[in-house]
Amino acid sequence: MDAEILNNIFEPFFTTKDAGKGTGLGLATVYGIIKQNNGFINVYSESGRGTTFKIYLPRQKSVPDALPKIKKDAPAQHGQETILLVEDNPSFLELTKLMLQELGYRVLESRTPGEALDLARDHQQEIHLLLTDVIMPEMNGRELLNSLQAVYPKLRHLFMSGYTANIIAHHGVLDESVNFVAKPFSKKKLAAKVREALDKEMV
Incomplete structure (x- = not known):
């Protein structure tokens, strides 16, 4: 990727694809998930050679609690308005x-x-x-x-x-x-x- 694309890849709705072929939400969602978990993501890219993503997340030191029982999600709320x-x-x-x-x-x-x-x-x-x-x-x-x-x-x-x-x-x-x-x-x-x-x- 060139520098202009690299500087915008995590922006919501930024995409290099044609209209209707991509929403530009994929990397923005990944970025949001990593930040919510106190991590960060680095990108290394050279045009014509390739791209590497490195994701860093904090190490979990404590013993995890027992997994809670899985509850089925309530159905999405509908309407007719x-x-x-x-x-x-x-x-x-x-x-x-x-x-x-x-x-x-x-x-x-x-x-x-x-x-x-x-x-x-x-x-x-x-x-x-x-x-x-x-x-x-x-x-x-x-x-x-x-x-x-x-x-x-x-x-x-x-x-x-x-x-x-x-x-x-x-x-x-x-x-x-x-x-x-x-x-x-x-x-x-x-x-x-x-x-x-x-x-x-x-x-």
Whole structure:
């Protein structure tokens, strides 16, 4: 890999593959798992010669506890509401739409805030939830929500981003009252967050 690619390989959604052939989440997920376990990862790469990944994890010194009994995961929470999904990354838009549809939701998809506003105005039935990226061209997720609530006053929201909520809060986009899920997320995590946002009382 050249230096430019090497500097970005752990960024969520960074990929050198063509559109629709990769999400760019694989190495970002690996990096997140290693960091959560207090380890680190080094990459050595030369163009035309190859790449080596070295992963370092802390040694476990204590005697491990007996393994707990395995509990079966509760089934993912489903629903039938209509969700307006706004995401400017085509691969992640498609992936998230498929997860929502598998959970039973009706999905209206859009790649830009402007397109989402047009879609909402033309939609003849109720839209129950706005699921949107926070940082986008044209306007941010908070501004989009405010515009949509002029048409749908009872519209719930769930913001998502590859950045942490703390980082986004410093830019004045999020506050303590918003519903937020960090990308990348599993279908189980998305299901729980969507249901939490839909069932939360409006303030």
